[in-house]
Amino acid sequence: MAGPDKIVFYNHPRCPFAARAVIAFEETKHKYEEVYIDINTPRPDWYLKDINPYGQVPALKIDDKDVIYESLFVVEYLSDLHPEANLFPKDALQRAQVRYLVHHYSTHVHPVQNKAAYTADHEQAAKHREELVVQLEKFSKLLDKVHRTENDVKEDGRFFLGDQFTFADLALAPFLARLFLVAAYNNNKELTVEEFPQLKRFFEWKETIAERPSVQKSTPTKEFMIEQHRKWVK
Structure with a gap:
């Protein structure tokens, strides 16, 4: 083209x-x-x-x-x-699932993530944090329900489609990089796999994406994000 x-x-x-x-x-x-x-x-x-x-x-x-x-x-x-x-898979079913994963996070997870991160009231923020965990549990199940083709690398903890970084990972990477802001202002604890072992697949996927050079290029420092975040919360 x-x-x-x-x-x-x-x-x-x-x-x-x-x-x-x-x-x-x-x-x-x-x-x-x-x-x-x-x-x-x-x-x-x-x-x-x-x-x-x-x-x-x-x-x-x-x-x-x-x-x-x-x-x-x-x-x-x-x-x-x-x-x-290869940001979009060639398999039609996988293309639909890639788009749906982004839609699901944007519709169900991200709004609650925003509430938890941008609510200055500690009690309300804690409630939103609980709501976020519920949504992440549902989202995490989608990571294991992806259609596999014979060419896919079946490796836990990798990208949504195994070894291939795709639109699904790319589109959600910036919001995963900012997930820590749930704790940054309201003094809530960061979400961890130790506290929520049912989210093990989610955290492995999140860390795999964070290691991608393109994602690192796009991600500001935590200090910068916290500074900007506090301006908006106030």
């Missing part, structure tokens, strides 16, 4: 959605120009007028004319440009 001559990537390191695009660029090795948009302040008029009227990141400007919004569509676009990166 013929690619564009120029891609401008509008990014901010605090944003987990923009981090998806960073990972996709790293995985596909596609070259780009980067422009930082400060999402802690009102967006500049030129960005709202010419790039994204909603003021969100990430956004891609393609060959100085077309713009792509929303992180998942940005990742799919880069994946389509670079099928050799």
Whole structure:
């Protein structure tokens, strides 16, 4: 597939959605120009007028004319440009399961994770933490229900599809990297496998993703994330 001559990537390191695009660029090795948009302040008029009227990141400007919004569509676009990166499996059932895993986390887990991390009231935060564990237990079961093909590496603790890093791992990596924020402000304990052994598969998967070089490239330091997080909580 013929690619564009120029891609401008509008990014901010605090944003987990923009981090998806960073990972996709790293995985596909596609070259780009980067422009930082400060999402802690009102967006500049030129960005709202010419790039994204909603003021969100990430956004891609393609060959100085077309713009792509929303992180998942940005990742799919880069994946389509670079099928050799194998971000989407060729098996139709696995493709559906990869998309559903992302949908399930976004719909059921992430909202509760946000409540637990961004609630300054300790008692309420603790309740949200309990709700989060319940949702993670359900999510963890999906990690073991993936369809396997004869070409898959059947290895526990690896990526969603075994040995292949895919869209499912990429799309959720930034939120897994920020899971510790559930404890960072409200003095709750971080979620651990020692406390919740029923989440063993989830934690193994989470740690495997964290070791991926592209994910590390996209992940700010904990100190930076905590600093930014506290500004938003306050």
